Amino acid sequence: MDQNQFVIFVLEDEEYAIDISKVKEINRLKDMAIYKIPKAPYYIEGMINLRGTLVPIVNARKKLGMDVYEITKRSRIIVVNSYGQEVGLLVDGVSCVEEFDLSCIDFSLDEIKTKSDYIAGVIHEEKRMLFYIDIEKIFYVEQDL
Amino acid sequence: MNTDGLDVEDLCLFLEETKEQIEKMEEELLKLENGQEDEESIHCIFRMVHSIKGSSAIMGFEKMTSLSHALENLLAKIREKEMHIDLSVMNISFYAVDLLREMYTNICEGTECNTYIDDILEQINHTLRQDKSHKNAKEEHPSAKEVSSTHKIEIVFDEDVEMKCIKAFQINEILSQIGTISKTTPADFIQVSDENFGDTLVMLFYTEEEDEKIYKQIHSISQLKSVSIKKLQRDTLDKMNEGEKIQENYISKEKSTIRVDINKIDKILNLVGEFITDKENLNQISLHLKKVYKNDVQIHKLLNTLSHINLIGTQLQDIVMSTRMLPLENIFKRFPRMVRDLSLKCNKEIDLIIEGSETEIDRGIIEELVDPITHLLRNAIDHGIEEKHERIQKGKKPIGNLKLSAKSEERHVVITLSDDGCGLDVNKIKRKVLEKGIATEDKLNNLSDKDILYYIFEPGFSTATKVSDISGRGVGLDVVKSNIRQLHGMIDIQTDKGKGTSFIIKLPLTLAISQALIIKEQEYTFALPVYNIIEILRIKNSYTDKRIHKVGEIEIFHWREEAIPLIRVEQYFKIDNLLPTNKASIIIVAVAERKFGFVVNKIVKEQQIVIKSIGDFVGQNKLLGNLEDISGVSILGDGTLAYIMDISSVSRNFNQ
Structure with a gap:
């Protein structure tokens, strides 16, 4: 009934889902030069020139506190719209676009949420488990940074 | 408030005019208050109020109409010298202007006009009543006031009135019974067709009757949208005729300008920006081609055309910039x-x-x-x-x-x-800085008085x-x-x-385009605004090298009898993998009467850059943090991003 489309991306061995309506485009890294920004926060990978628009890139692994990992052929930049700005998320890979029923998202996981509030819920589907990401939370910066 | 059926264009025009009029009123009020009790100012304010009254009535902003009506009454008294301008009158007028502006803002934002105007109306009426008692006292002396006077009557017809000339004729007839009509606009209204009539009939009317009587007479005619009656004094009458002439002249001059939507100009500016980026790129390519095909005729043609394009580019940029200048x-x-x-x-x-x-x-x-x-x-x-x-x-x-x-x-x-x-007071600032814990005493002792002054710009300092x-x-x-x-x-x-x-x-002068020196530190490209640069020196030669002195952590450069601190850009921006600096250059820059030497590894060239703001991403709680030392980013001809260095911020951060 309430079918929503999600873009599924991979970090380490886990799958994450983001609302497709937030996603503007997905880019391969070989077409994009990422320009590092001097003195930028640790999790900022750099900035790209997306057909004349400046788009900062957040390294998802760094932002989520995971081990850093080399950029490979599978790496992708997901350009999303966050509060009216275009921002890019560097991920290990994008697997597909899937539809899920809203009812299979479990939003009531307080234990996870307190530790990492950008995880808005967990999607259970048969044997898989995906993390539903609140993309705006990832790009929201707290004072302490 | 009724805005149904009104054109957006009408509303825009109304807002634009009203804004100008409110500003003008305020300006003239200030002149009045400064003792330039100039009749022209009063007339000017009066005209503004009057036209706000008229236009707001047409647009259906009732509160605005009634406030401007009351203000008009007050001004009429002042104009006819029946009332003195004192502080209370000034304050009321200023207050009224503020309220008008508030209403204007409300209308702009499309919110309901909820300005409370009863107070001010009461104040105005109170002032008028006080004055009336004076006037009544005066009127006991029969010679005190001339009863008959000239009125300017403005009648606006409903849009759908047919045969406006007939209506005008009827009004003419009715008014002739109680006074004399000296002038009408349009003049020969009997011969004017509906299309050319417009909606307004203006008459100068000489009578001994009171305003109320005139209103009554006119309102016996149907299908009139609004009627306004202004009393004119003899001398002002002459002035008005003059004023109209001046206005006509003004209008004929005005015809050579047009109003353009600013978004269009912004779009043109963006296009010019892209054009300049491409132009720089073309210049680069042409230099390359020139080396490869030295003797080709086509190359010479290309270079000629390019130099013309460069010229056009510069002019185009100047013109677009000038249209944005205010x-x-x-x-x-x-x-x-x-x-x-x-x-x-x-x-x-x-x-x-x-x-x-x-x-x-x-x-x-x-x-x-x-x-x-x-x-x-x-x-x-x-x-x-x-x-x-x-x-x-x-x-x-x-x-x-x-x-x-x-x-x-x-x-x-x-x-x-x-x-x-x-x-x-430098000492006071020092005490405050310590008190608020913005800096330590040791640090302050090392700073010049001038540097300490800048602490007043620190957050948390007041x-x-x-x-x-x-x-x-x-x-x-x-x-x-x-x-x-x-x-x-x-x-x-x-x-x-x-x-x-x-x-x-x-x-x-402008934010969009500027001249900059492009420098490279490893994989980072920076742009240094040219206007800060005084001189560029190569370090390579031993003479320059000898003039660099090291004092602890700080390097000092001896330059034209001055000792200026050196900032190594790659160290400052924490770019690792330091290269040997024998190819480096020193760029002498001046910031706020102080000089610094920037040590850079590679100077690419000087060129025009189009500045893109990264303000949306920079600042507290923003994605890129307090990226203080970079004021913007420019996309160079080959697509590379260059970070525009904020030299004043770099020099200040280096100091602290």
Whole structure:
């Protein structure tokens, strides 16, 4: 009934889902030069020139506190719209676009949420488990940074 | 409020006109108050109020109409010299103008007009009544007042009236019974067809009757949208005729300009920006081609065409820039009113002198200047200029002086705000810095007085010990600094204890395009604004090398009898993998009367860059953090991103 489309991306061995309506485009890294920004926060990978628009890139692994990992052929930049700005998320890979029923998202996981509030819920589907990401939370910066 | 059936275009026109009229009214009121009790000012205000009344009635903004009607009554009394201008009248008028502006803002924002106007209406009526009793007393002497007078009658027809000439004829007939009609516009209304009639009939009418009677007579005719009657005095009548002539002349001059949607100009500017980026790219390619095909005729043609394109590019850019230029007057004219109100509130007498308001600057910058200048003005009035008795004690003139001046300097605009108040107290600032824990005592002892002054721009610093509602609004001068920084400008302080303080703001003429030196540090590309650069030296030769002295962590360069600190760009920006510096250059830059040497590894070239703001991403709680040392990004011809260095910020951070 309430079918929503999600873009599924991979970090380490886990799958994450983001609302497709937030996603503007997905880019391969070989077409994009990422320009590092001097003195930028640790999790900022750099900035790209997306057909004349400046788009900062957040390294998802760094932002989520995971081990850093080399950029490979599978790496992708997901350009999303966050509060009216275009921002890019560097991920290990994008697997597909899937539809899920809203009812299979479990939003009531307080234990996870307190530790990492950008995880808005967990999607259970048969044997898989995906993390539903609140993309705006990832790009929201707290004072302490 | 009824805006149904109204064209958006009409509304825009109405808003634009009303805004101008409100501003003009305020300006003239200030003139009046400054003792230039000039008749022309009164007439001008009257005209503005009158036309606001008319247009707001047409648009259906009833509150605006009734307020301007009341104000018009008040002004009519002043104009006919039946009433004196005193402070209370001035305050009422200013208040009314404020309310009109509030309504204007409400209409702009599309919100319901909920301004409370009963108070002001009552105040105006009260003033008028008081005056009436005077007048009645006068009227006991029969010679005191001439009863008959000339009226200007403006009648607006409903849009759907047919045969307007007949209506006009009827009105003409009716009025002729009670007085004489001396002039009508359109003149021969009987011969004018409906299409050419317009909606308005204007008559000059001489009668002994009261206004009410005239209204009654006219309203016996149906299908009239609005009727306005103004009493004219003899001498003003002559002036009015003159005024109309002047206006006609004005209109004929006005025809050579057009109003253009600013978005269109912005679009053109963006296109020109892209054009310039491509042009730079083409120039690069052509240089390359020239090397490869030295003797090809086509190459020469290409180069010729390119040099012409370069010329066109420069001109195009200048013209587009100039269309975006606005005189600073646009914002400067708001300040006299503000200074008046604030000095009344603080119980200080202050003269505001404005100079150079004709200086032009990009419209993108101009609006952003209101806040910082307002802030500095408030600051000067509240903390800078002393109270009257204190000034007399110090042997100063009792009236404080505030001077706001602007001038163009090369490709910059310099705005100076000086007061002749008490000046900044370095020791007081020191104490405050320590108290607030912004810096340690050791650090302060190492700094010059000038450097210490800059602490007033730090967040969390506020010299006012008591919070006042004037400048102590919880935000400090740090807001001013960040505002100016966003405009790629610099702010400097000069202070003389006991004599006064000057804030000097230096701004680029335009934000969009500038000349810069492109430098490279490893994989990073930077752009240095050319206007800061004084000289470029190669370190390679041993003579230069010998002039670099190392004092602990700091490197000092001996340059033209001066000792200037060196900043190694790659160290400063924490770019690792230091290369041997034998190919490096020193770029001497000047910031706010101080000089620095930037040591860079590779200078690419000098070129025009189009500046893109990254302001959306930079700042507290923003994605890129406080990226203070970079003021923007430019996309170079080959698609590379160059970070535009904020030299004043680098030099300041280097110092601290």
